[in-house]
Amino acid sequence: MWEKIKRKFDRFPSQLKVAKTFLKLGISVKGGKAFCGNIELVPTKIARALDVDRNVVVLAIENIEKDEELKTVYGSIKPVAEISEVSKIFGYPVLEVFADSMEAGIVANITGIIARNNISIRYILAEDPDISVISKLTLVTNEKIPGALVDEFLTVKGVKKIVVST
Numbered sequence: 001m002w003e004k005i006k007r008k009f010d011r012f013p014s015q016l017k018v019a020k021t022f023l024k025l026g027i028s029v030k031g032g033k034a035f036c037g038n039i040e041l042v043p044t045k046i047a048r049a050l051d052v053d054r055n056v057v058v059l060a061i062e063n064i065e066k067d068e069e070l071k072t073v074y075g076s077i078k079p080v081a082e083i084s085e086v087s088k089i090f091g092y093p094v095l096e097v098f099a100d101s102m103e104a105g106i107v108a109n110i111t112g113i114i115a116r117n118n119i120s121i122r123y124i125l126a127e128d129p130d131i132s133v134i135s136k137l138t139l140v141t142n143e144k145i146p147g148a149l150v151d152e153f154l155t156v157k158g159v160k161k162i163v164v165s166t
Contacts (some may be wrong), residue, residue: 001073002130008067009060014052018060021050024131026079029064029071036079083123087140088165092122094140095153096163101128101135103158110137110159113152119143 005023009016021027027034027041034041034057043057050057064070084094095114099106107126114121120142129135145164153162 002128005070008063008070012056012059012063014056015060015063017050017052018046018057019064020131022060022064022074023077026077027074028077029061029074032061032065034061080125082125082138084125084138084140084165087123091166092140092142093144094138094165095145096165097137097139097153097159098161098163099135099137099156100158100160106156106158107137109156110139110153113149113156114139114141114145117146117149119145 002023005019006016009019022029022034025036027036029035034043034046043061044054046057047054064074084096087094095110097106097110107124111121111124121139122142123138123140125138127134127136127138144166150162150164153159
């Protein structure tokens with residue numbers, strides 16, 4: 001899907017920036033307007049946040065709606081909260097796995113290690129490297145991750161780095 005979006009906006013880098021941000025944040029497009037859930041977002045505020053002209057935001061929305069496939073995608077997208085920082089405030093450990101996103105089985109292997117150690121996962125988010133700066137898997141658990149598991153996580157094919165925060 002990302003390749004189609006890039007092709008659609010290849011001559012309009014500022015509009016691509018808007019489309020990418022919408023995809024990353026789960027901002028939907030319906031009836032010529034942008035929404036976060038059911039909250040309408042104002043093009044001027046979006047433009048200011050992305051450091052683009054308001055007309056760029058309006059044109060990006062129009063271009064999304066002119067393409068039936070993109071209209072369906074952006075009309076269906078929903079926002080997801082990234083709660084790792086909030087979890088730390090409440091004392092829940094956060095595990096960040098930096099990995100090669102093209103490697104199959106990373107999520108299964110990491111969650112399998114956690115499950116084998118009877119640790120419950122409260123939250124999980126895998127970021128798509130095509131729309132995020134880095135490829136990262138974020139997990140929030142009920143209890144502290146034992147240090148010995150870090151070594152085991154690092155043996156998973158494709159894993160580059162592990163960060164555990166409490």
